[in-house]
Amino acid sequence: MKYTIDSCFRVTSLAKLAGPLNPIRAFLLLLGILLSAPFLRAQKIDDASVPDKQTLQLLLQRIDQLEARVRQLEAEKHPAAVATPSPVPAQMSAPPATEGEQQQAETAEPERMDVSKTLLRMRGFGDITFHGDSQKGDTNSFSLGQLNLFITSDISEKFKFLSEIVFEGGPDNIFGATRGENNTFGVDIERMVLQYSHSDFFKLAVGRYHTAIGYYNTAYHHSTWFQTTTGRPFLFQFEDRGGILPIHTVGASASGLIPSGHLGLHYVAEVGNGRASRDPITEEPVQNVVDDQNHKAFNLALFARPDAVRGLQVGFSAYHDLLAPMNSPRIGESIFAAHAVLIRSNYEWLNEALVVRHSPDGTPRVFNTPGFYTQVSKQFGSYRPYFRYQYVNASNTEPIFPDVGLRHGPSFGIRYDASETVAVKLQYDYTALRAQPGVSALALQVGFTF
Amino acid sequence: MPRLAGLLFILASAVFSIAALSYAFAPDPGRLPEPQNASEQNLAIVVNVSNPISNLSMSELRKIFLGERSHWPNGRRITLVMMEAGQPERAVVLRDICQMNETDFNNHFLHGVFTGEVLVSPKTLATPVGVRKFIFNVPGAIGYLRVSDLDSTVSVVRIDERGPEDKGYKLHVPPRSPK
Numbered sequence: 001m002k003y004t005i006d007s008c009f010r011v012t013s014l015a016k017l018a019g020p021l022n023p024i025r026a027f028l029l030l031l032g033i034l035l036s037a038p039f040l041r042a043q044k045i046d047d048a049s050v051p052d053k054q055t056l057q058l059l060l061q062r063i064d065q066l067e068a069r070v071r072q073l074e075a076e077k078h079p080a081a082v083a084t085p086s087p088v089p090a091q092m093s094a095p096p097a098t099e100g101e102q103q104q105a106e107t108a109e110p111e112r113m114d115v116s117k118t119l120l121r122m123r124g125f126g127d128i129t130f131h132g133d134s135q136k137g138d139t140n141s142f143s144l145g146q147l148n149l150f151i152t153s154d155i156s157e158k159f160k161f162l163s164e165i166v167f168e169g170g171p172d173n174i175f176g177a178t179r180g181e182n183n184t185f186g187v188d189i190e191r192m193v194l195q196y197s198h199s200d201f202f203k204l205a206v207g208r209y210h211t212a213i214g215y216y217n218t219a220y221h222h223s224t225w226f227q228t229t230t231g232r233p234f235l236f237q238f239e240d241r242g243g244i245l246p247i248h249t250v251g252a253s254a255s256g257l258i259p260s261g262h263l264g265l266h267y268v269a270e271v272g273n274g275r276a277s278r279d280p281i282t283e284e285p286v287q288n289v290v291d292d293q294n295h296k297a298f299n300l301a302l303f304a305r306p307d308a309v310r311g312l313q314v315g316f317s318a319y320h321d322l323l324a325p326m327n328s329p330r331i332g333e334s335i336f337a338a339h340a341v342l343i344r345s346n347y348e349w350l351n352e353a354l355v356v357r358h359s360p361d362g363t364p365r366v367f368n369t370p371g372f373y374t375q376v377s378k379q380f381g382s383y384r385p386y387f388r389y390q391y392v393n394a395s396n397t398e399p400i401f402p403d404v405g406l407r408h409g410p411s412f413g414i415r416y417d418a419s420e421t422v423a424v425k426l427q428y429d430y431t432a433l434r435a436q437p438g439v440s441a442l443a444l445q446v447g448f449t450f
Numbered sequence: 451m452p453r454l455a456g457l458l459f460i461l462a463s464a465v466f467s468i469a470a471l472s473y474a475f476a477p478d479p480g481r482l483p484e485p486q487n488a489s490e491q492n493l494a495i496v497v498n499v500s501n502p503i504s505n506l507s508m509s510e511l512r513k514i515f516l517g518e519r520s521h522w523p524n525g526r527r528i529t530l531v532m533m534e535a536g537q538p539e540r541a542v543v544l545r546d547i548c549q550m551n552e553t554d555f556n557n558h559f560l561h562g563v564f565t566g567e568v569l570v571s572p573k574t575l576a577t578p579v580g581v582r583k584f585i586f587n588v589p590g591a592i593g594y595l596r597v598s599d600l601d602s603t604v605s606v607v608r609i610d611e612r613g614p615e616d617k618g619y620k621l622h623v624p625p626r627s628p629k
C-alpha cells in the first residue's frame with residue numbers, strides 16, 4: 001500500500017514541478033493517478049487478500065490533503081487573474097495543455113449567447129449653457145443642451161451596433177423657419193448604425209449616420225464635451241438648428257483603408273435618402289423612413305493621414321443629390337468640401353472649406369453658397385484657449401435656404417477641463433450679417449460625460 | 451452693450467472662480483515613468499501563439515495600440531490588452547508607442563469608439579498573469595509583458611526586426627518596486 005501513497009507523492013512533486021501557474025493541470029494529473037489507485041490496490045489485495053483499513057484511511061486523508069492543496073493553489077492564483085470589467089467578452093481560463101486555436105476562438109461566444117447578460121454599453125453626454133446676445137428680443141437664458149445616450153454593442157467579432165439617442169429642447173430651426181414650441185423636449189435617434197467590419201480595407205455601415213462631408217461632421221457628433229468650442233461651426237450645424245448641410249443620411253456607407261503605404265489613404269462611399277426637399281420646409285429634414293423620390297444621394301470622400309506628419313489629415317468629398325421641392329422644378333444639389341486638419345494632444349488647427357451648389361432644372365442659373373472656417377487652439381495644462389473664424393455666404397434668392405444669407409465673424413474663448421470628464425467653456429462670438437447689425441454673443445457652458 | 455458687459459463680467463468671474471478652486475484641489479496628473487537606468491528590463495510585445503505575425507514596425511505598432519488598425523492580415527479582429535493605469539509597463543507603452551499621456555489615451559479611445567472608427571476599447575487587466583492568460587485564450591489579442599514574465603503560452607513579436615533580447619530594442623521598463 002505504501003507503493004500507492006508514494007505514487008501520490010510523486011504526482012504532487014510533478015505538480016510542483018509544473019509550477020504554481022498550472023494547478024488545474026496538476027489536479028487533473030493527480031486525479032488520473034488517484035483513479036488508477038484502485039487497480040494498483042487491487043493487485044495488492046490479490047497478494048495479501050486482507051483489506052488494510054488503516055492504510056485506506058490514510059489514503060483518504062491524503063486525498064483530502066491534496067485536494068485542499070489544489071484548492072489553496074487555485075485560491076492563490078485567482079486574485080492575480082482578476083481583471084477589470086472589459087467591453088470585450090472573453091473567458092479567462094488556465095491554458096489547457098492540448099487546447100487548440102479553434103477552442104480558443106470559441107471562448108468569446110458563450111457570453112454573447114447568454115440571454116441573462118446585456119451586450120449594451122452606454123455612455124452619456126450632456127451640457128448646460130448660460131448665454132446671452134445683443135440681438136433684439138433675445139434674453140439671457142440658462143439652456144439645457146442635448147442629453148445624449150451613446151449606446152454600443154459588440155454583437156460579434158464582425159458586427160457592431162452604435163446609436164445616439166438624444167433628448168433636446170425645442171424649438172427646431174430649419175433654414176430659419178422654427179418648428180415646435182419653446183422649452184419642450186423631444187427625442188431624436190441621431191445615429192443608429194449597424195457596422196460590419198470585414199477588414200481594415202472594407203467596413204460597411206447601414207442605418208442613420210453622419211454624412212462624410214468634410215471633417216467636422218464625422219469627427220464630432222452630438223456631444224459638446226468632445227468639442228473644443230461650445231458648439232459646431234455654422235457650416236456643420238445640425239439640420240434642425242439652422243444648418244445648411246445634409247448632416248445626417250439614412251442609407252449605407254462603405255469605408256476603409258486604401259493600400260497606400262505611409263500615405264495612409266482612406267475612402268468613404270455612401271448612398272442614402274438625402275435630405276427632404278418637399279414643402280413645407282418645417283417637416284423633418286432627415287428622411288428616416290420614406291424618401292420623397294427614388295433618386296438617391298451619393299457621397300464620396302477621400303482623405304490621407306500620412307505617417308510623416310502625425311495628426312495631419314487632408315481630404316476632400318463630393319456629394320450629389322436631386323431635390324424636388326413641391327411646385328417648383330427639381331434642383332440638383334452638389335456639395336464639394338476640402339479640409340486640412342492637424343490635431344495633436346495639446347494643439348489643434350482645423351481648416352475646412354466647401355461650396356453648396358444648387359442648379360434648378362430648366363434654368364441656366366446656378367446658386368453657389370461658399371463657406372469656410374478655421375479654428376486653432378493650444379492646450380496649457382487644463383486650459384485651452386481657442387479662436388475660430390467662420391464664413392458662409394448664401395444668395396438672398398437661394399432656392400433651398402433663402403434665410404441664411406451672409407454671416408461671418410470670429411469666435412474666441414477658453415476651455416477649462418475641470419476634471420477628466422467635465423469641461424467648462426467661455427466663448428464670445430461676433431457675427432456680421434448682411435444688411436443687419438452684427439450680433440455679439442457670450443456663452444458659458446459646462447459639458448460633461450458620464 | 452452694458453448688459454453684455456455685465457454678463458461678460460459675471461461669466462468671467464464664475465469661470466475664474468471654478469478654475470481657481472479646481473486648480474487648488476486638483477490632483478497631480480499622471481506622470482510618465484522615471485528616466486531609464488541600467489537595471490531596466492525590456493518589455494516584449496506579445497500575441498497569441500496562433501498569430502502568424504512575427505514582426506511589426508513601430509509605426510504599425512502605434513496604429514494597433516491606438517485602435518487605428520482593427521484587423522490582423524488574417525482577418526482576425528485585433529483585441530488590445532492593456533495593464534491597469536499606474537503600472538510601469540502601461541506607462542512605457544503610452545510613452546514610447548502611443549506617445550500620449552493617460553488622459554489623452556483614454557480620450558482618444560473614447561472619441562474613437564464614439565465616431566465608430568475604433569471597434570472596441572482595450573481590455574484592461576491587472577497582472578502579467580492575467581495578460582498572459584487572456585492572450586492565450588483570444589487569438590486576435592496583442593499585449594505586452596516584461597521579459598521575465600514571458601512563457602511559452604504567448605508569442606513574442608519583434609519590433610523593427612529587433613527582439614527584446616537584441617541590442618537597440620526600444621521598449622524598456624523600470625524594475626518592479628519591492629513589495
